[in-house]
Amino acid sequence: MVIEMLQVGRRFGRRQVLQGVDLTAREGAVTGLLGPNGAGKSTTLRVLLGLLRPHGGQVRLFGEPWRREHLARVGASVDGPSFYGHLTGRQNVALHARLVGVGAAAVGEALETVGLGAAADQRASGYSTGMRSRLALAIALLGDPDLVVLDEPQNGLDPSGVREVRELVRRLARDGRTVLFSSHLLSEVAAVADDVTCLAAGRTVFAGPLSALAPDGDLESAYFQVTAGRAAR
Numbered sequence: 001m002v003i004e005m006l007q008v009g010r011r012f013g014r015r016q017v018l019q020g021v022d023l024t025a026r027e028g029a030v031t032g033l034l035g036p037n038g039a040g041k042s043t044t045l046r047v048l049l050g051l052l053r054p055h056g057g058q059v060r061l062f063g064e065p066w067r068r069e070h071l072a073r074v075g076a077s078v079d080g081p082s083f084y085g086h087l088t089g090r091q092n093v094a095l096h097a098r099l100v101g102v103g104a105a106a107v108g109e110a111l112e113t114v115g116l117g118a119a120a121d122q123r124a125s126g127y128s129t130g131m132r133s134r135l136a137l138a139i140a141l142l143g144d145p146d147l148v149v150l151d152e153p154q155n156g157l158d159p160s161g162v163r164e165v166r167e168l169v170r171r172l173a174r175d176g177r178t179v180l181f182s183s184h185l186l187s188e189v190a191a192v193a194d195d196v197t198c199l200a201a202g203r204t205v206f207a208g209p210l211s212a213l214a215p216d217g218d219l220e221s222a223y224f225q226v227t228a229g230r231a232a233r
């Protein structure tokens with residue numbers, strides 16, 4: 001398993017936001033993280049990426065107990081696009097490339113992969129929401145990560161942007177990468193995920209193959225069934 005989170009907990013003040021999150025991701029598979037607003041998806045991803053400390057439970061990456069060094073093999077986009085508006089897309093990616101110690105060749109490659117090649121030399125402040133998301137994805141893909149973690153990668157994208165992200169996720173998995181992404185879009189999860197983890201009120205209420213969550217293909221009904229009565233407090 002590339003990711004193994006077992007009964008992970010996290011409080012904010014007195015509030016127990018994650019109460020027992022179990023999440024695994026198989027090598028080379030796409031895992032979709034689903035759940036209602038406030039279920040704890042972003043918090044879970046932030047714990048996984050070492051941006052928040054867990055208050056209980058276990059986190060393992062690449063078959064070993066979590067260590068910061070593992071993050072060299074992880075590419076992530078979790079806080080939405082963060083970049084300098086006065087720099088071009090290419091300069092922004094190049095800046096990150098220097099930070100993570102990746103050669104200049106990877107910059108153009110990452111921009112091409114996300115479909116920003118033609119706009120790479122425009123200032124990022126003039127980018128549309130979709131282009132900004134793609135810039136964040138390009139930054140996540142620098143360094144040829146084995147594991148890609150994306151928080152709501154389709155947020156704010158128009159239908160063609162949504163489709164591009166879907167194709168990108170598929171391509172990443174085809175290249176042998178492991179992908180974990182959160183989404184509100186059931187249809188997107190159905191279209192690209194091999195496995196699904198469903199959170200509700202800080203707990204895992206389903207984890208397994210997509211086909212086991214919705215054997216009849218009706219993901220929406222299955223989703224409402226597993227999350228029923230567990231709205232976030």
Ligand SMILES: Nc1ncnc2c1ncn2[C@@H]1O[C@H](COP(=O)(O)OP(=O)(O)OP(=O)(O)O)[C@@H](O)[C@H]1O
Nearest residue numbers: 012017035036037038039040041042043044232233
């Ligand atoms: N830094 C924080 N301080 C206090 N409470 C927080 C903090 N971060 C998140 N929370 C709370 O934790 C709960 C889970 O938030 P989280 O963002 O993980 O949920 P989510 O499933 O990603 O939701 P959404 O789908 O709306 O993005 C929410 O009720 C949120 O208000």
